[in-house]
Amino acid sequence: MDIMALNIYGLSEIMGPGVAMECTEGREGMHVFEDHFLVETINPDTGEVLPPGAMGELVFTTLTKEAFPLIRYRTRDISHIITAPCRCGRTHQRMDRVTGRSDDMLIIRGVNVFPSQIEAVLVGIQGLEPHYQLIVDRVGTLDTLEVQVEVSDAFFSNADEVRVLQKIKKRINKDLKDFLGITAKIKLVEPKSLQRFEGKASRVIDKR
Ligand SMILES: [Zn+2]
Structure with missing residues:
Protein backbone atom coordinates (compact mmCIF):
# COMPACT_ATOMS: atom_id res chain seq x y z
CA MET A 1 0.00 0.00 0.00
CA ASP A 2 3.08 2.20 -0.17
CA ILE A 3 2.88 3.10 3.51
CA MET A 4 6.06 3.66 5.49
CA ALA A 5 5.85 2.20 8.99
CA LEU A 6 7.99 3.82 11.69
CA ASN A 7 8.70 2.73 15.22
CA ILE A 8 7.60 5.01 18.03
CA TYR A 9 8.32 4.63 21.73
CA GLY A 10 6.49 5.91 24.75
CA LEU A 11 5.32 5.15 28.25
CA SER A 12 1.88 5.94 29.56
CA GLU A 13 3.54 7.18 32.79
CA ILE A 14 5.33 9.88 30.80
CA MET A 15 3.06 10.83 27.91
CA GLY A 16 2.33 7.73 25.86
CA PRO A 17 3.79 7.47 22.36
CA GLY A 18 6.16 10.28 21.46
CA PHE A 37 13.53 13.89 28.01
CA LEU A 38 16.89 12.98 29.46
CA VAL A 39 17.72 9.34 28.84
CA GLU A 40 20.17 7.16 30.75
CA THR A 41 20.95 3.46 30.68
CA ILE A 42 21.53 1.61 33.95
CA ASN A 43 22.45 -1.83 35.15
CA PRO A 44 19.04 -3.09 36.36
CA ASP A 45 20.57 -5.04 39.25
CA THR A 46 22.84 -2.38 40.72
CA GLY A 47 21.37 0.89 39.44
CA GLU A 48 24.81 1.89 38.15
CA VAL A 49 24.76 4.25 35.14
CA LEU A 50 26.27 2.55 32.10
CA PRO A 51 28.39 4.17 29.39
CA PRO A 52 26.59 5.25 26.19
CA GLY A 53 25.96 2.31 23.90
CA ALA A 54 25.82 -0.34 26.63
CA MET A 55 22.79 -2.59 26.86
CA GLY A 56 20.75 -1.92 29.98
CA GLU A 57 17.53 -0.56 31.43
CA LEU A 58 16.37 2.79 30.07
CA VAL A 59 15.75 5.55 32.61
CA PHE A 60 14.00 8.80 31.69
CA THR A 61 13.80 12.18 33.35
CA THR A 62 11.22 14.61 32.04
CA LEU A 63 12.61 18.11 31.48
CA THR A 64 9.53 20.08 30.50
CA LYS A 65 6.61 18.13 31.88
CA GLU A 66 4.49 20.01 34.41
CA ALA A 67 2.28 18.76 37.27
CA PHE A 68 3.54 15.19 36.93
CA PRO A 69 7.28 15.32 36.35
CA LEU A 70 9.28 12.12 36.58
CA ILE A 71 12.85 12.03 37.79
CA ARG A 72 15.03 9.10 36.76
CA THR A 99 14.51 -6.27 23.44
CA GLY A 100 12.89 -7.17 26.73
CA ARG A 101 11.94 -6.11 30.22
CA SER A 102 14.38 -6.14 33.11
CA ASP A 103 11.74 -7.69 35.35
CA ASP A 104 11.09 -10.32 32.68
CA MET A 105 14.57 -11.57 31.95
CA LEU A 106 14.83 -15.25 32.64
CA ILE A 107 18.01 -17.14 33.33
CA ILE A 108 17.46 -20.74 32.36
CA ARG A 109 20.42 -23.01 32.93
CA GLY A 110 22.73 -20.04 32.57
CA VAL A 111 21.18 -18.75 29.35
CA ASN A 112 19.63 -15.25 29.44
CA VAL A 113 16.37 -15.23 27.59
CA PHE A 114 13.51 -12.76 27.28
CA PRO A 115 9.90 -13.85 26.76
CA SER A 116 9.89 -11.55 23.71
CA GLN A 117 12.54 -13.75 22.09
CA ILE A 118 10.46 -16.86 22.70
CA GLU A 119 7.47 -14.99 21.31
CA ALA A 120 9.45 -14.13 18.16
CA VAL A 121 10.12 -17.85 17.65
CA LEU A 122 6.47 -18.76 18.21
CA VAL A 123 5.02 -16.19 15.81
CA GLY A 124 7.29 -17.56 13.10
CA ILE A 125 5.57 -20.94 13.22
CA GLN A 126 2.41 -21.54 11.26
CA GLY A 127 -0.52 -22.88 13.24
CA LEU A 128 0.18 -21.01 16.48
CA GLU A 129 -1.61 -18.05 18.02
CA PRO A 130 0.33 -15.22 19.71
CA HIS A 131 -0.94 -16.34 23.11
CA TYR A 132 1.51 -18.17 25.30
CA GLN A 133 2.59 -18.70 28.87
CA LEU A 134 6.01 -19.64 30.19
CA ILE A 135 6.37 -21.71 33.33
CA VAL A 136 9.80 -21.81 34.87
CA ASP A 137 10.62 -24.24 37.64
CA ARG A 138 13.56 -26.01 39.20
CA VAL A 139 13.78 -29.76 39.48
CA GLY A 140 16.70 -30.72 41.71
CA THR A 141 19.38 -28.29 40.55
CA LEU A 142 18.10 -27.99 36.97
CA ASP A 143 15.95 -25.15 35.66
CA THR A 144 13.01 -26.26 33.58
CA LEU A 145 10.94 -24.30 31.14
CA GLU A 146 7.51 -25.18 29.90
CA VAL A 147 6.10 -23.24 26.96
CA GLN A 148 2.33 -23.33 26.70
CA VAL A 149 1.02 -21.95 23.45
CA GLU A 150 -2.36 -21.82 21.78
CA VAL A 151 -2.91 -23.59 18.50
CA SER A 152 -5.02 -21.93 15.79
CA ASP A 153 -8.59 -23.12 15.42
CA ALA A 154 -7.98 -24.48 11.93
CA PHE A 155 -5.10 -26.66 13.10
CA PHE A 156 -6.83 -27.86 16.23
CA SER A 157 -9.87 -29.19 14.43
CA ASN A 158 -7.82 -30.78 11.66
CA ALA A 159 -8.60 -34.45 10.93
CA ASP A 160 -4.94 -35.38 11.31
CA GLU A 161 -4.82 -33.45 14.56
CA VAL A 162 -2.37 -35.60 16.53
CA ARG A 163 0.14 -35.86 13.73
CA VAL A 164 -0.10 -32.16 12.94
CA LEU A 165 0.34 -31.17 16.58
CA GLN A 166 3.38 -33.43 16.93
CA LYS A 167 4.92 -31.74 13.94
CA ILE A 168 4.32 -28.26 15.38
CA LYS A 169 5.81 -29.33 18.71
CA LYS A 170 8.93 -30.64 17.02
CA ARG A 171 9.32 -27.42 15.09
CA ILE A 172 9.03 -25.27 18.24
CA ASN A 173 11.65 -27.39 19.98
CA LYS A 174 14.02 -27.13 17.06
CA ASP A 175 13.62 -23.36 16.67
CA LEU A 176 14.04 -22.68 20.40
CA LYS A 177 17.24 -24.72 20.32
CA ASP A 178 18.56 -23.20 17.09
CA PHE A 179 17.76 -19.55 17.79
CA LEU A 180 17.95 -19.27 21.57
CA GLY A 181 19.93 -22.31 22.68
CA ILE A 182 17.29 -23.48 25.12
CA THR A 183 15.33 -26.66 25.53
CA ALA A 184 11.77 -26.58 26.77
CA LYS A 185 8.79 -28.77 27.34
CA ILE A 186 6.13 -27.76 24.86
CA LYS A 187 2.46 -27.91 25.69
CA LEU A 188 0.03 -27.06 22.91
CA VAL A 189 -3.30 -25.87 24.25
CA GLU A 190 -6.72 -25.22 22.78
CA PRO A 191 -7.54 -21.89 21.20
CA LYS A 192 -8.66 -19.20 23.70
CA SER A 193 -7.68 -21.27 26.73
CA LEU A 194 -4.85 -19.07 28.08
CA GLN A 195 -5.39 -15.92 30.10
CA ARG A 196 -5.55 -12.67 28.12
CA PHE A 197 -3.66 -9.57 29.24
CA GLU A 198 -4.20 -5.90 28.66
CA GLY A 199 -1.25 -3.58 28.20
CA LYS A 200 2.08 -5.00 29.23
CA ALA A 201 1.52 -8.71 29.58
CA SER A 202 2.97 -10.88 32.28
CA ARG A 203 3.50 -14.18 30.60
CA VAL A 204 5.90 -15.78 33.00
CA ILE A 205 5.17 -17.89 36.03
CA ASP A 206 8.45 -18.44 37.85
CA LYS A 207 8.11 -21.08 40.53
CA ARG A 208 11.79 -21.13 41.52
ZN1 LIG B 1 17.69 10.09 12.07
Whole structure:
Protein backbone atom coordinates (compact mmCIF):
# COMPACT_ATOMS: atom_id res chain seq x y z
CA MET A 1 0.00 0.00 0.00
CA ASP A 2 3.08 2.20 -0.17
CA ILE A 3 2.88 3.10 3.51
CA MET A 4 6.06 3.66 5.49
CA ALA A 5 5.85 2.20 8.99
CA LEU A 6 7.99 3.82 11.69
CA ASN A 7 8.70 2.73 15.22
CA ILE A 8 7.60 5.01 18.03
CA TYR A 9 8.32 4.63 21.73
CA GLY A 10 6.49 5.91 24.75
CA LEU A 11 5.32 5.15 28.25
CA SER A 12 1.88 5.94 29.56
CA GLU A 13 3.54 7.18 32.79
CA ILE A 14 5.33 9.88 30.80
CA MET A 15 3.06 10.83 27.91
CA GLY A 16 2.33 7.73 25.86
CA PRO A 17 3.79 7.47 22.36
CA GLY A 18 6.16 10.28 21.46
CA VAL A 19 9.14 9.89 23.77
CA ALA A 20 11.28 8.64 20.89
CA MET A 21 10.64 7.97 17.23
CA GLU A 22 12.38 6.79 14.08
CA CYS A 23 13.19 9.31 11.39
CA THR A 24 12.15 8.55 7.84
CA GLU A 25 15.70 8.88 6.49
CA GLY A 26 17.63 6.64 8.88
CA ARG A 27 15.10 4.18 10.28
CA GLU A 28 17.81 2.71 12.48
CA GLY A 29 16.76 3.39 16.04
CA MET A 30 14.43 5.98 17.48
CA HIS A 31 15.55 9.55 18.16
CA VAL A 32 14.81 10.46 21.77
CA PHE A 33 13.23 13.91 22.00
CA GLU A 34 16.06 15.12 24.16
CA ASP A 35 14.71 18.63 24.45
CA HIS A 36 11.99 17.08 26.62
CA PHE A 37 13.53 13.89 28.01
CA LEU A 38 16.89 12.98 29.46
CA VAL A 39 17.72 9.34 28.84
CA GLU A 40 20.17 7.16 30.75
CA THR A 41 20.95 3.46 30.68
CA ILE A 42 21.53 1.61 33.95
CA ASN A 43 22.45 -1.83 35.15
CA PRO A 44 19.04 -3.09 36.36
CA ASP A 45 20.57 -5.04 39.25
CA THR A 46 22.84 -2.38 40.72
CA GLY A 47 21.37 0.89 39.44
CA GLU A 48 24.81 1.89 38.15
CA VAL A 49 24.76 4.25 35.14
CA LEU A 50 26.27 2.55 32.10
CA PRO A 51 28.39 4.17 29.39
CA PRO A 52 26.59 5.25 26.19
CA GLY A 53 25.96 2.31 23.90
CA ALA A 54 25.82 -0.34 26.63
CA MET A 55 22.79 -2.59 26.86
CA GLY A 56 20.75 -1.92 29.98
CA GLU A 57 17.53 -0.56 31.43
CA LEU A 58 16.37 2.79 30.07
CA VAL A 59 15.75 5.55 32.61
CA PHE A 60 14.00 8.80 31.69
CA THR A 61 13.80 12.18 33.35
CA THR A 62 11.22 14.61 32.04
CA LEU A 63 12.61 18.11 31.48
CA THR A 64 9.53 20.08 30.50
CA LYS A 65 6.61 18.13 31.88
CA GLU A 66 4.49 20.01 34.41
CA ALA A 67 2.28 18.76 37.27
CA PHE A 68 3.54 15.19 36.93
CA PRO A 69 7.28 15.32 36.35
CA LEU A 70 9.28 12.12 36.58
CA ILE A 71 12.85 12.03 37.79
CA ARG A 72 15.03 9.10 36.76
CA TYR A 73 12.00 6.96 36.05
CA ARG A 74 12.92 3.30 35.59
CA THR A 75 11.16 1.91 32.55
CA ARG A 76 12.21 -1.75 33.00
CA ASP A 77 12.72 -1.69 29.24
CA ILE A 78 16.03 -3.16 28.07
CA SER A 79 17.70 -1.48 25.11
CA HIS A 80 20.77 0.55 24.28
CA ILE A 81 21.60 4.01 23.01
CA ILE A 82 23.01 4.13 19.50
CA THR A 83 26.01 6.43 19.60
CA ALA A 84 26.79 6.67 15.88
CA PRO A 85 25.50 9.80 14.10
CA CYS A 86 22.26 9.32 12.16
CA ARG A 87 22.26 9.73 8.41
CA CYS A 88 19.32 12.15 8.71
CA GLY A 89 21.61 14.70 10.35
CA ARG A 90 19.62 15.06 13.57
CA THR A 91 21.81 15.01 16.65
CA HIS A 92 19.27 13.70 19.14
CA GLN A 93 20.47 10.35 20.47
CA ARG A 94 18.71 7.24 19.29
CA MET A 95 17.54 4.23 21.28
CA ASP A 96 17.37 0.79 19.72
CA ARG A 97 14.13 -1.14 19.88
CA VAL A 98 13.30 -2.69 23.23
CA THR A 99 14.51 -6.27 23.44
CA GLY A 100 12.89 -7.17 26.73
CA ARG A 101 11.94 -6.11 30.22
CA SER A 102 14.38 -6.14 33.11
CA ASP A 103 11.74 -7.69 35.35
CA ASP A 104 11.09 -10.32 32.68
CA MET A 105 14.57 -11.57 31.95
CA LEU A 106 14.83 -15.25 32.64
CA ILE A 107 18.01 -17.14 33.33
CA ILE A 108 17.46 -20.74 32.36
CA ARG A 109 20.42 -23.01 32.93
CA GLY A 110 22.73 -20.04 32.57
CA VAL A 111 21.18 -18.75 29.35
CA ASN A 112 19.63 -15.25 29.44
CA VAL A 113 16.37 -15.23 27.59
CA PHE A 114 13.51 -12.76 27.28
CA PRO A 115 9.90 -13.85 26.76
CA SER A 116 9.89 -11.55 23.71
CA GLN A 117 12.54 -13.75 22.09
CA ILE A 118 10.46 -16.86 22.70
CA GLU A 119 7.47 -14.99 21.31
CA ALA A 120 9.45 -14.13 18.16
CA VAL A 121 10.12 -17.85 17.65
CA LEU A 122 6.47 -18.76 18.21
CA VAL A 123 5.02 -16.19 15.81
CA GLY A 124 7.29 -17.56 13.10
CA ILE A 125 5.57 -20.94 13.22
CA GLN A 126 2.41 -21.54 11.26
CA GLY A 127 -0.52 -22.88 13.24
CA LEU A 128 0.18 -21.01 16.48
CA GLU A 129 -1.61 -18.05 18.02
CA PRO A 130 0.33 -15.22 19.71
CA HIS A 131 -0.94 -16.34 23.11
CA TYR A 132 1.51 -18.17 25.30
CA GLN A 133 2.59 -18.70 28.87
CA LEU A 134 6.01 -19.64 30.19
CA ILE A 135 6.37 -21.71 33.33
CA VAL A 136 9.80 -21.81 34.87
CA ASP A 137 10.62 -24.24 37.64
CA ARG A 138 13.56 -26.01 39.20
CA VAL A 139 13.78 -29.76 39.48
CA GLY A 140 16.70 -30.72 41.71
CA THR A 141 19.38 -28.29 40.55
CA LEU A 142 18.10 -27.99 36.97
CA ASP A 143 15.95 -25.15 35.66
CA THR A 144 13.01 -26.26 33.58
CA LEU A 145 10.94 -24.30 31.14
CA GLU A 146 7.51 -25.18 29.90
CA VAL A 147 6.10 -23.24 26.96
CA GLN A 148 2.33 -23.33 26.70
CA VAL A 149 1.02 -21.95 23.45
CA GLU A 150 -2.36 -21.82 21.78
CA VAL A 151 -2.91 -23.59 18.50
CA SER A 152 -5.02 -21.93 15.79
CA ASP A 153 -8.59 -23.12 15.42
CA ALA A 154 -7.98 -24.48 11.93
CA PHE A 155 -5.10 -26.66 13.10
CA PHE A 156 -6.83 -27.86 16.23
CA SER A 157 -9.87 -29.19 14.43
CA ASN A 158 -7.82 -30.78 11.66
CA ALA A 159 -8.60 -34.45 10.93
CA ASP A 160 -4.94 -35.38 11.31
CA GLU A 161 -4.82 -33.45 14.56
CA VAL A 162 -2.37 -35.60 16.53
CA ARG A 163 0.14 -35.86 13.73
CA VAL A 164 -0.10 -32.16 12.94
CA LEU A 165 0.34 -31.17 16.58
CA GLN A 166 3.38 -33.43 16.93
CA LYS A 167 4.92 -31.74 13.94
CA ILE A 168 4.32 -28.26 15.38
CA LYS A 169 5.81 -29.33 18.71
CA LYS A 170 8.93 -30.64 17.02
CA ARG A 171 9.32 -27.42 15.09
CA ILE A 172 9.03 -25.27 18.24
CA ASN A 173 11.65 -27.39 19.98
CA LYS A 174 14.02 -27.13 17.06
CA ASP A 175 13.62 -23.36 16.67
CA LEU A 176 14.04 -22.68 20.40
CA LYS A 177 17.24 -24.72 20.32
CA ASP A 178 18.56 -23.20 17.09
CA PHE A 179 17.76 -19.55 17.79
CA LEU A 180 17.95 -19.27 21.57
CA GLY A 181 19.93 -22.31 22.68
CA ILE A 182 17.29 -23.48 25.12
CA THR A 183 15.33 -26.66 25.53
CA ALA A 184 11.77 -26.58 26.77
CA LYS A 185 8.79 -28.77 27.34
CA ILE A 186 6.13 -27.76 24.86
CA LYS A 187 2.46 -27.91 25.69
CA LEU A 188 0.03 -27.06 22.91
CA VAL A 189 -3.30 -25.87 24.25
CA GLU A 190 -6.72 -25.22 22.78
CA PRO A 191 -7.54 -21.89 21.20
CA LYS A 192 -8.66 -19.20 23.70
CA SER A 193 -7.68 -21.27 26.73
CA LEU A 194 -4.85 -19.07 28.08
CA GLN A 195 -5.39 -15.92 30.10
CA ARG A 196 -5.55 -12.67 28.12
CA PHE A 197 -3.66 -9.57 29.24
CA GLU A 198 -4.20 -5.90 28.66
CA GLY A 199 -1.25 -3.58 28.20
CA LYS A 200 2.08 -5.00 29.23
CA ALA A 201 1.52 -8.71 29.58
CA SER A 202 2.97 -10.88 32.28
CA ARG A 203 3.50 -14.18 30.60
CA VAL A 204 5.90 -15.78 33.00
CA ILE A 205 5.17 -17.89 36.03
CA ASP A 206 8.45 -18.44 37.85
CA LYS A 207 8.11 -21.08 40.53
CA ARG A 208 11.79 -21.13 41.52
ZN1 LIG B 1 17.69 10.09 12.07
